[in-house]
Amino acid sequence: MPIDINAIVNETRGKNFELYEEHVNPVFVKVLRTLGFNRTWVRGEGAYLWDEAGTRYLDFLTNWGVFNFGRRHPVIRGALQQVLDTDFPGWVGFDAPPLAAALARELVKRMPPGLDTVYFSNSGTEAIEAAIKFARAYTGRPSTAHLAKAFHGLTMGALSLNGEPSFRRGFEPMLPGSSEVKLGDLAGLEARLALGDVAGFVLEPIQGKGVNIASSEYLLGAQELCRKYGTLMICDEIQSGMGRSGRFLASQWVEGLQPDIVCLSKALSGGYIPVGATITRRAVYDSVYDTMHRAIVHASTFGMGNMAMAAGLASLAVLDDENLAERANMLGDRFRRGIEALVPRFEFLKGVRQRGLMIAIEFGPPESMSLKAAWTMVNKMDENLFAQAIVLPLLDDHHILTQVAGHAMPIIKILPPLNISESDVDWFLEALEDVLVKLHKFPGPAWEVLKKLGSHALTAKRREGRAAAT
Numbered sequence: 001m002p003i004d005i006n007a008i009v010n011e012t013r014g015k016n017f018e019l020y021e022e023h024v025n026p027v028f029v030k031v032l033r034t035l036g037f038n039r040t041w042v043r044g045e046g047a048y049l050w051d052e053a054g055t056r057y058l059d060f061l062t063n064w065g066v067f068n069f070g071r072r073h074p075v076i077r078g079a080l081q082q083v084l085d086t087d088f089p090g091w092v093g094f095d096a097p098p099l100a101a102a103l104a105r106e107l108v109k110r111m112p113p114g115l116d117t118v119y120f121s122n123s124g125t126e127a128i129e130a131a132i133k134f135a136r137a138y139t140g141r142p143s144t145a146h147l148a149k150a151f152h153g154l155t156m157g158a159l160s161l162n163g164e165p166s167f168r169r170g171f172e173p174m175l176p177g178s179s180e181v182k183l184g185d186l187a188g189l190e191a192r193l194a195l196g197d198v199a200g201f202v203l204e205p206i207q208g209k210g211v212n213i214a215s216s217e218y219l220l221g222a223q224e225l226c227r228k229y230g231t232l233m234i235c236d237e238i239q240s241g242m243g244r245s246g247r248f249l250a251s252q253w254v255e256g257l258q259p260d261i262v263c264l265s266k267a268l269s270g271g272y273i274p275v276g277a278t279i280t281r282r283a284v285y286d287s288v289y290d291t292m293h294r295a296i297v298h299a300s301t302f303g304m305g306n307m308a309m310a311a312g313l314a315s316l317a318v319l320d321d322e323n324l325a326e327r328a329n330m331l332g333d334r335f336r337r338g339i340e341a342l343v344p345r346f347e348f349l350k351g352v353r354q355r356g357l358m359i360a361i362e363f364g365p366p367e368s369m370s371l372k373a374a375w376t377m378v379n380k381m382d383e384n385l386f387a388q389a390i391v392l393p394l395l396d397d398h399h400i401l402t403q404v405a406g407h408a409m410p411i412i413k414i415l416p417p418l419n420i421s422e423s424d425v426d427w428f429l430e431a432l433e434d435v436l437v438k439l440h441k442f443p444g445p446a447w448e449v450l451k452k453l454g455s456h457a458l459t460a461k462r463r464e465g466r467a468a469a470t
Helices: 005-012 016-023 026-035 074-085 098-109 124-139 186-193 216-229 282-288 306-321 324-345 369-381 388-396 422-439 445-469
Strands: 041-045 048-051 056-059 117-121 143-147 178-181 198-203 232-236 261-264 276-280 349-355 358-363 411-414
Touching: 016 026, 026 388, 056 422, 074 306, 098 117, 098 276, 098 306, 117 124, 117 282, 124 198, 124 232, 124 261, 124 276, 124 282, 143 186, 178 186, 186 198, 186 216, 198 216, 216 232, 276 282, 306 324, 324 349, 324 358, 324 422, 369 445, 388 422, 388 445
Parallel strands: 143 178, 143 198, 198 232, 232 261
Antiparallel strands: 041 048, 048 056, 117 276, 261 276, 349 358, 358 411
């Protein structure tokens, strides 16, 4: 009997959180309910989501940068439909898939000089895992270096490059030789590379956690040190790539930067089919696949599927045809100017970091005594709490999905689709202004919500403390 997906969706609607809680991840459901994210979504189109009440939301979360082209883009959908309608086989195993060859060719065209060979996988973390193995094979070295506050994925190799201890807790020990250095500290990087055991230095040109933008001077200096000490420079463009920063790669903002490996994923999927790519030099690739016996020594069962490759090809076509990288620059400038205009009016608002449509809005301690007391109270309860004072009313009152930029950061990150309208930008700016007006009234409803969230956080901390003690 044919399966009826619509019937399944309709049957579980309204019960999905209970089912997910029972069979998947009850702790995550608790988080969603606490933050008010337990919405029932019924439709997605472009930059928008709709809930069961018919309310339209602006999606500036985009599943952490997957939906650069919005949801249900007709060109990408059309490409996938063509694959479904064809008899052409995929996953033959012993084959050279033509769509994979075509996507590799298109990616190489967009790379810095010298990067001419592509390995395909299913996700960003798999792309990073491949990069680690490739660097080890090419250099014969065992170790890696990464930046503080880095995020490269959650499988064991990628997790070893994670700059946030809370992600690593319970999974140690990490890969031996994994070392952390500070963004901007070239002396510290040189001291680590000079030991001679680092296969690859892995970095995000724009860090996803906090949207910290590496300077041109640092990136070029790091490249020089990598060349000096025989370490491969690996640029993680999983979130910052695919036009997000206003260039195809964020590293392409720096003239003369030529990494040895680039990793892509997220938006390369078009929001449909998972796909990852590790792009490198032929000499690096050949060090892995060095004999016929080792022709598939690193491989993935579900890599290079026709649907994934078609999604990647269609995504690149949309990016080019709609001139979305340039649009990201134009709209990003509109965001930045609008947010900067609010800074003199609101004590909590400290500034904005922006490149293309990768944007961080930073908050900090106010000057006035009453607001300073409120800031201290909230951060004493939980240092992750203040940013929720922005995220929650943006969602509840203005129907905009945003995200906190990282652990213990009073920073909101927005990752809009690259094809949003100017009116969408203005929608967000007007909403942010309204949220800030209300937040600067203490006492007030916003602070009551934060106190309630804070009490939940304190209770959770006590439970964790008791569990650790036993």
